[in-house]
Structure formats: structure tokens, C-alpha cells
Amino acid sequence: MRLLLNRMKTALYTITAALALLGALAILDKNNDFSLTQRENAHKFGATYMTMNNPFFEVINETIRATVESNGDILITRDPSLDAVRQTQQIYDLIDEGVEAIFIAPVDFEKIIPAVEYGREKGVKIIFVDTEIYDESLADCIVVSDNYHAGVLCAEYLLNKKAEGKILIFEHPTTKSSNDRVEGFVDTIEGNENFEVVGRLDYAGQLEIAMPLMIDELKKGAEFDVVFSINDVGALGVMAALKDYGRLDGISVLGVDGAPEAKSMIKEKIMLATSAQYPSEIGQNAVVQLYNMIEGRPVEKKIKVSVNLISEENINEFSTKGWQ
Secondary structure, three states: OHHHHHHHHHHHHHHHHHHHHHHHHHHHHHHHOOOOHHHHOOOEEEEEOOOOOOHHHHHHHHHHHHHHHHOOOEEEEEOOOOOHHHHHHHHHHHHHOOOOEEEEOOOOOOOOHHHHHHHHHOOOEEEEEOOOOOOHHHOOEEEEEOHHHHHHHHHHHHHHHOOOEEEEEEEOOOOHHHHHHHHHHHHHHOOOOOEEEEEEEEOOOOHHHHHHHHHHHHHHOOOOOEEEEOOHHHHHHHHHHHHHOOOOOOOEEEEEEOOHHHHHHHHOOOOOEEEEOOHHHHHHHHHHHHHHHHOOOOOOOEEEEOOEEEEOOOHHHOOOOOOO
16 A cells, blocks of 8 residues: 555656646747747738749748748738739738738739738838839839849840841730840840841740740741740740740740759750849848838848849859759
């Protein structure tokens, strides 16, 4: 009996000690668990990009998310899937959910203006990434690639590599980034009588639209030997169509992004060149400016991230397994 009592006492002491330890750990955990105490005080932010079907935006978003979550804060990301009406509603919804700031890559820079104005009235910080709107007063911060220069670089390289060319341009005219790239490209070749833009096609920046558009041009017998696409996704769709029609040889394809797949095509001498963007740098700059805003530090209103041309001359300086 005494042995049994001793065992019971030992068990009781053990249980008491365990409960005390669990209580201490619970207090400690409550102080460190982002889902409890820190979550109650967490900042909440929103993000809506043109489409999450483009890996470029995935890199930007994950770069932002990594910093936000490391600070114990919350990022709510929405995918409008290239639907301007849906993106506008997403901005309203995020504002109503109580976010303090929204990262936006506009599907249509004009259609989102009422939602952006509503957000600013509510004190929500608006940060544009990758592309922007023409009225910069609607933005608290803009972080973009030097999109005009991206077009210039492609055109300059084309002029150095070819003596003449008939050019098809694949564009996305509802976005300012596309318009800036096309403007840089066209401005650079303007005045050179040996180069002519023979067509401009709106493919909404999507491979699955670029490919059938290219097929339609081939079926119509369009005469061209150069394609400039405002992103590498479109360039890949163009090259897929050209390959199916046995027309890859003799067609020079240029794009913008520096996507891994495009770099592989350049390495294999299938694609002529791409103006490389740096999505991680865009995301990092954007999230740094966000925390500058909410912590009362000086904010850079507009940041242009440099672009670099990738071609056969320097492709070995870049990895084809990921973004630069």
C-alpha cells in the first residue's frame, strides 16, 4: 500500500510539474505565436496582380509575402485572372476587409481608378508594381521596371543584328507597362526605312492568346520576319506557333522578362533576345517602401528597376533555372 501511495505521489508531482511547464509554455507561446497575441496586432495588406498565371507575378508576390510574414503580418492575395471588373471588385473587397495597403498590378489602368480613389479616401496606401497608371497622384508608391528602356534595348539589338525587317508587335494596350515598352521599341526604330511595323496584335499578355493569334497571321500569309512581344510569355506562344508551322527559322523573336524558358530558347539560338526584368527586386523594393510608410520613414514615390538585355553574347552569365 505504501508503495502504491508513493507511486501515486510521484505521479501527482509529475503531473503537477508537467501542468506548470505547459502553463509556462502556453504563456511563452502566446507571446510568440503570430496566430494569437501578435496576430491581434498584425498589419494586414492586400495584393491583386493582373494574373497569377504568370510566374513573374508569383515571384513578386512571394518576395513581398516573405517579408510581410517574417514581421508577423498578413498578406491577402487575390487573382483577377486578367478581368478588370473582377480586379476592381477585389480592391473594394480588400478595403472593406480592413487592409492598410494594397499592392496592385492593374489589368486596366483606367477601370480601377474609382476603386483606387475609394481606397485613398479610406486611408489605404496604394502601391503599384510592375505597371502603373498615368495619374501618379493616385499612388503612394510606384515600383516598376524601366519599361521604356526595355523596348529600347530590344530595338537597338535588332538594329545591330539585322539589316532590315518587317515587324509584328504583340502588345497589351490596357497596361501602361506594355505601352511604354512598345513606345521605346518603336521610337528606336523610327526613321530607319529598312524596318517597318506591319501589325500590332493585342494578346492580353497571355501565351494561350498569343499562340492562336500567331497561327491566324500565318494562315493569312502575313509577311514578317521579326516579332517583338511585350513579355516572354507571349514570345513563347509565338515560337510555339511558328514551330508548329515550320517557320521558326528566319523569324527573329524578341521579348521582355528574362524568364527561365526564354533564356533557354536564347541559349539554344531559337529566340533572339529578351530585356530582363528583376521581379524579386521589384517585390523587395515595394515591401520596403510599404514598411517605410507605416513606420513613418521617408518613402520613395517612384522606383525604376534597371533592365538588361540577354542575348547569345551574354546568356552564359545568366541561369536558365530561375529568374535573375
